[in-house]
Amino acid sequence: MQSEQKYFANHLKQLRAQHNYTQADLAELVGVTRKTINTIENRVFIPSAFLALKLAQVFKITVEDIFYIEEH
Amino acid sequence: MELNKVDKLVHSRAKILIFAAFAFALWQFSWIGSDIIKGTESSIIHLITGLVILGSMLWVAACYFFYSFSKKVKKANAFEALNDELTHKNKRQAFMAGYFTLFGMIWLLIPATDFWDLDLLLFIRTIAVLAIIVPILFFSYLELKNDQGAG
Numbered sequence: 604m605q606s607e608q609k610y611f612a613n614h615l616k617q618l619r620a621q622h623n624y625t626q627a628d629l630a631e632l633v634g635v636t637r638k639t640i641n642t643i644e645n646r647v648f649i650p651s652a653f654l655a656l657k658l659a660q661v662f663k664i665t666v667e668d669i670f671y672i673e674e675h
Numbered sequence: 676m677e678l679n680k681v682d683k684l685v686h687s688r689a690k691i692l693i694f695a696a697f698a699f700a701l702w703q704f705s706w707i708g709s710d711i712i713k714g715t716e717s718s719i720i721h722l723i724t725g726l727v728i729l730g731s732m733l734w735v736a737a738c739y740f741f742y743s744f745s746k747k748v749k750k751a752n753a754f755e756a757l758n759d760e761l762t763h764k765n766k767r768q769a770f771m772a773g774y775f776t777l778f779g780m781i782w783l784l785i786p787a788t789d790f791w792d793l794d795l796l797l798f799i800r801t802i803a804v805l806a807i808i809v810p811i812l813f814f815s816y817l818e819l820k821n822d823q824g825a826g
Contacts, residue, residue, distance in 0.1 A: 631679075631756075634755050634756055635760070636685055636759055636761065637681065637682050639759050639760070650760065651760050654759075
């Protein structure tokens with residue numbers, strides 16, 4: 604599971620910058636702590652499908668537009 | 676960067692838990708220590724009795740801090756955020772740490788009884804205390820680690 608975390612990549616940081624959200628802003632919008640957003644961005648934690656969908660809903664895009672598997 | 680209110684509550688919770696674990700350990704291990712030297716003419720009995728009393732008072736203080744913290748969480752409407760899926764994952768890992776502590780120490784104790792004449796009740800109490808404080812401390816560690824700072 605730990606090695607899989609490395610390849611579970613995301614565009615969260617770029618999306619936040621586009622929408623002018625801090626990690627805290629995004630965390631509040633989806634009902635989690637800032638640290639949870641931080642650990643997802645830094646590939647330390649893989650979110651559940653539910654949280655991934657909530658994040659996609661905030662940015663009005665699909666889950667696949669946020670998360671992807673990095674080739675290794 | 677200034678921490679937001681949920682961040683502050685996460686940090687507060689970890690600190691209160693660390694304090695509670697310390698208070699509980701001081702109280703219980705001092706109590707075990709006083710039981711070990713009970714009936715002897717040891718000069719440190721008064722010191723240990725003092726530590727038991729101090730530990731129990733700190734534990735009462737920790738209980739008050741928990742109560743006060745729960746009020747702050749309710750006021751900030753932060754219960755959901757403070758119990759998000761990362762927290763659930765950390766709780767599961769902390770529980771496993773406690774389980775393996777308990778399991779490992781019991782299985783060390785069993786063969787040890789073949790070699791030494793041990794006061795089993797004291798060892799069981801020690802294991803029980805460790806099984807409480809290890810998950811608390813591990814959970815607090817997980818809550819505070821891997822935080823690369825606000826961005």
